Every structure is written in C-alpha cells, then in structure tokens.
Amino acid sequence: MSELAALNASFWPFWLWLVFASLLGLVIGSFLNVVIYRLPLMLRRSWGETQLPELSLSWPASHCPACLTHVSWYHNLPVISWLLLKGKCASCKTPISRLYPGVELAAGCLALMIAWRYGASLQSLAFMGLAFTLLALAVIDAQTRLLPDFLTLPLVWAGLTFHWWFSSPELFNQAFVGALLGYLSLWSLYWVFKLLTGREGMGYGDFKLLAALGAWLGAPALVPIVLLASLSGLVAALLLKLGKRWQGQALPFGPHLILGGLALLLGGWELAQTLRLGSWLLVTGWAFPG
Numbered sequence: 001m002s003e004l005a006a007l008n009a010s011f012w013p014f015w016l017w018l019v020f021a022s023l024l025g026l027v028i029g030s031f032l033n034v035v036i037y038r039l040p041l042m043l044r045r046s047w048g049e050t051q052l053p054e055l056s057l058s059w060p061a062s063h064c065p066a067c068l069t070h071v072s073w074y075h076n077l078p079v080i081s082w083l084l085l086k087g088k089c090a091s092c093k094t095p096i097s098r099l100y101p102g103v104e105l106a107a108g109c110l111a112l113m114i115a116w117r118y119g120a121s122l123q124s125l126a127f128m129g130l131a132f133t134l135l136a137l138a139v140i141d142a143q144t145r146l147l148p149d150f151l152t153l154p155l156v157w158a159g160l161t162f163h164w165w166f167s168s169p170e171l172f173n174q175a176f177v178g179a180l181l182g183y184l185s186l187w188s189l190y191w192v193f194k195l196l197t198g199r200e201g202m203g204y205g206d207f208k209l210l211a212a213l214g215a216w217l218g219a220p221a222l223v224p225i226v227l228l229a230s231l232s233g234l235v236a237a238l239l240l241k242l243g244k245r246w247q248g249q250a251l252p253f254g255p256h257l258i259l260g261g262l263a264l265l266l267g268g269w270e271l272a273q274t275l276r277l278g279s280w281l282l283v284t285g286w287a288f289p290g
C-alpha cells in the first residue's frame, strides 16, 4: 500500500475492504449499463436523429425496452436479479441481454482486483473510477464505434488533477507529458496512415482515450499500452477472420487500448517485466506506483 493511503487501513479488516469494493463495483456496474445504453442514444439524438426517444442518464427510470414496464428495485439487483429472472423481463418474458450482468460482473471484478492491489486507500477509489469509466467506454466503442468526449475528456482532467493533488511532482510531470504524447502519437499515426492510404484507421476518440491513459499512467506507460493494444487488436482481427465474421470493416481500437491500460494498471511493473518491457520503464524512470 502506498503512502497516499488516506483511509484508515487498520480500521478496515482487509477482507471487509475487498467485500465492500466488490459490492461497490457490482452496484456501479448496474449504473454503467444505463450509461452504455443511453449515452450513444442521447448523442445521436443531439446530432439530429430526432426520431430517437428523449432520454437522460437519470430519466426515465429503468424500464423494459420491449414492454416499457417499470423495473422494480428487487428486479434491478446486479447479477442476482438477472439470474433469478433467468435472463427474461419479469412481465413480458423478452430475453434480457447477457451484457447487463456481464458489465456488472466485470465492474465487480475490476474493483476487487484494484482493492486487492492498491489496498484501502484514496488511490484505490480513484483507480476504480478510472476502471469503471474505461469499462463503459470499451463497451460503447465495441457496440457503436463511438468514444464520447463526455467520458474521455473528463477522464484526462481527472487524471491530471489526481496526480497534481495526490502524487509526487515526478509522476505529475509524467502524467502531463503522457496526456500530450498520448494524443499526439495517435494523431500523427492517423495522418501518416491517411496520407499514405487515403483511409481513416482510427478516430479522434482514440487520441483522447490514449491521452486519458497517459494522464493516469504516465508517459512511459504509453509504449507498453500501445504494444499490448496492437497485439490484442491483431488477435481479435484474426479470430474474426477465422470465424468468417469480418468483411473488411474497420474494427474499433478503443477496447484494445483500454485492455492495455487496465493490464498495466493491474499488472504494473511485474507485467512489464514479464513482457520484457521492464527495461523500457526503467530507462524512462516510470514513476507509477506499484
């Protein structure tokens, strides 16, 4: 645990902290489902698709998209309700996507792993906020090929603010350079690719996302993140091709960048060492805790 620990560690038995973090993750996962479903619809409506229903993140209350029945609180418990209802709406029996309990479980697991790694600390809570936002962004990008500014830009500022207030000046500098380089590296790649091939390989959302990852994890982490993302993107493309589910369409890169970022957040130095990237981080003086 780091010197940043602001919550009283001896007050929390470690197992209770882990249980608290997992439950927090499950409950926030349930809210992430609302963001994942509604934010792209809200954006498309604001871009002129006025036939879409008027929504906000808090209104209307949860309802079944098929029969519009209001979902009562006891049918809205993370994962458990989905299992009890056998994945169907309580009133009209329309199947409810497995994605809902999947996102809740993923948020619970991420919170648990962060709580385990970073202990009962303010730092842990901040990293959980980062991981939850990244999870929502990954699913939104996979489904809609959008990385909304509404999520990516606050994530950049939150990372810089967090390191400004709570980290060493060294890490803040790396975060600041990380945000700039994260944006500019993909921006340059985008233009080189566009000038050479006349096609767009990425979107501006990807630049802002990598800026956010740089702001949280520091400039030296960008190289491992992009390497992991490219590897994961390559594997995904191969799998899609083998499964004959790929017809040459551009694939979203955001989920892979996020996978790389989360891997480094959770794996830190040990992971970099295993991937033979430890010396890169050593040479660049990576100041990230872990």
Ligand SMILES: [Zn+2]
Residues within 6 Å of the ligand: 064, 065, 066, 067, 068, 069, 089, 090, 091, 092, 093, 094
């Ligand atoms: Zn229904």
